[in-house]
Amino acid sequence: MEVEGLSVVYKRARDRAGAPDAAAVRDVSFSLPAGQTLALVGESGSGKSSVAMAILSYLPAGARREARVLRLGPHDLLAAGEGDLRRLRGRRIAAVYQNPGMALNPSLSIGRQVAEILEVHLSLPRAEALRETERLLGEVQIREPRAVMDLFAHQISGGMQQRVSIAMAMALEPALIVLDEPTTALDVTVQRQTMDLLADLQRRRGTSYLLITHDIHLASVHAHEIAVMRAGEIVETGTYAQLRDDARHPYTRQLLGSVLAKDPRPEARPGAPAILKVEGLEHGFSKAKRGRPAVEDVSLVIKAGETLGLVGESGSGKTTIGKLICGIHDRQAGAIELNGRALPTQFDRRGPSDRGAIRMVFQSPDATLNPAHTIGAILRRALAIAGAGDPKAEAAALMERVRLPAALESRRPAELSGGQKQRVAIARAFASSPRLVVLDEPTSALDASVQKEILALLVELQKERTVGYLLITHDLDVVAEMAHHVAVLKAGRIVETGATRRILSAPEHGYTRELLASRLVPPAATAPARPGAARDAPWSAVSQLA
Incomplete structure (x- = not known):
């Protein structure tokens, strides 16, 4: 792939008449040799995905693409017509997207979706296409591929959905595959398996x-070269070792410095009182579902000023436990005590003080902040419900405490960045001066540098207010940064608990060891940037610096 002088401009919406068009990408250049991986790394809005969509010719209506060179092997993508592009997509270039559930057709079986590609592009008969589909699914390490072919997307796990997406991308053996945040929505073990699978397929094919990623940590392990993007421009390129040892641009140094701590957080103050006790918690979503309940015989304790990290894969019951504690779901067995008093099962049966004492910060602020209300109105409402004497003044104080500019008070959520929206969600949770805050993957959707800022803010608030946290996450680096103790959850049951330092250094349960083995570790100063990568392979990546 050869890209030279690529720029992408988006036309402003009609309600912003008179405003200049937005330049998402400016004069980006790079070359990508066969069999190599180039990572475009940067924060949300830096233009990474716009580069990918421009290469794939998938830009929305109203977007304008300009480039001096845009070439895939012998094919000039600038001169290609729509018919040429249809033939190239799949045959020469393909993509794997962030959310495999959205990329797969819910109305077609897995086998039918993969076979359709082979029938359309290679004109294979149905029976032959289905045989090749079974082989492809086996190649991406799906067990019992024949059985999986009869299933639909909603009937398989997120990790298996992503393997199907990879099989579809690989079906026609393209020269280039665009990987747009391919593991962001996956658990740590599935992330590792997915990236290892892609590396193995790259070596063989x-x-x-x-x-495309915001995670320089991920790029350090899996990319031969990294191009750092900021505000639509490539500001620096190099191997991970080169950037780590001699980063020239301040933003590159900021990204490298945003890698979370690998050393566990020290123990909380000894003798602190328990604010939350959970014993024998159990919950099932439907009597029609066979097998174990979603949560079974869960017991835990959180002390004042302490963070308990609850870790496990998707579907293990982490979020369900958080919602049971908050009263969002009805528990079917077990007891929950707050400050020594039993809590009613349902939220609407709890008194005002109990409701305000436990709050929740969700993974996606977009889903929990009212898009029609201003930031000031959202915070004033939360404060008024909590009984604040002067909601307007206290809202301003809350915004200042979570380091949100006062000018954002009149803005709506859509006008804020992801990090700013999560700060609003945190401010709203603290409006009632809670004793316990449930943090449900609070930073998984954020860029590395923003993630570190949000975690630091949460630690500051905890120290100031001795609030307890239940931290729900699949990211062990977040656990090391935040948690004093850890509970490991598998299939609705806690399989191991202990101090974070002990769990991370000497795990006892096999599943805990599996989680730790999947933890990404950037190459050491003496190691190559990517294990097994041919460092003497021809490579060039050039950026046009502003």
Whole structure:
């Protein structure tokens, strides 16, 4: 892939008449040799995905693409017509997207979706296409591929959905695959398995990857070279070792410095009182579902000023436990005590003080902040419900405490960045001066540098107010940064608990060891940037610096 002088401009919406068009990408250049991986790394809005969509010719109506060179092997993508592009997509270039559930057709079986690609592009008969589909699913390490072919997307796990997406992308053996945040929505073990699978397929097939990610940690392990993007421009390129040892641009140094602590957080103050006790908690979503309940015989304790990290894969019951504690779900067995008093099962049966004493910060602020209300109105309402004497003044104080500019008070959520929206969600949770805050993957959707800022803010608030946290996460680096103790959850049951330092250094349960083995570790100063990568392979990546 050869890209030279690529720029992408989006036309402003009609309600912003008179405003200049937005330049999302400015004069970006790079080259990607066969069998290599180039990672485009940067924060949300830096233009990474716009580069990918421009290469794939998938830009929305109203977007304008300009480039001096945009070439895939012998094919000039600038001169290609729609018919040429249809033939190239799948045959020469393909993509794997962030959310496999959204990328797969819910109305077609897995086998039918994969086979359709082979029938359309290679004109294979149905029976032959289905045989090749079974082989492809086996190649991406799906067990019992024949059985999986009869299932629909909603009937398989997120990790298996992503394997199907990879099989579809690989079906026609393209020269280039664009990987747009391919593991962001996956658990740590599935992330590792997915990236290892892609690396293995690359070694065997010689495919090139353009890896779009906000995680320089991920790029350090899986990319041969990294191009750092900020505000639509590539500001620096190099191997991970080169950037780590001699980063020239301040933003590159900021990204490298945003890698979370690997050393566990020290123990909380000894002798602190328990604010939350959970014993024998159990919950099932439907009597029609066979097998174990979603949550079974869960017991835990959280002390004042302490963070308990609850870790496990998707579907293990982490979020269900958080919602049971908050009263969002009805528990079917077990007891929950707050400050030594039993809590009613349902939220609407709890008194005002109990409701305000336990709050929740969710993974996606977009889903929990009212898009029609201003930030000031959202916070004033939360304060008024909590009985604040002067909601307007206290809202301003809350915004200042979570380091939100006062000018944002009149803005709506859509006008804020992801990090700013999560600060609003945190401010709203603290409006009632809670004793316990349930943090449900509070930073998983954020860029690395923003993630570190949000975690630091949460630690500051905890120290100031001796609030307890139940931290729900699949990210062990977040656990090390935040948690004093850890409970490991598998299939609705806690399989191991202990101090964070002990769990991370000497795990006892096999599942805990599996989680730790999947934890990404950036290459050491003496190691190559990517294990097994041919460092003497020809490579060039050039940026046009502002």
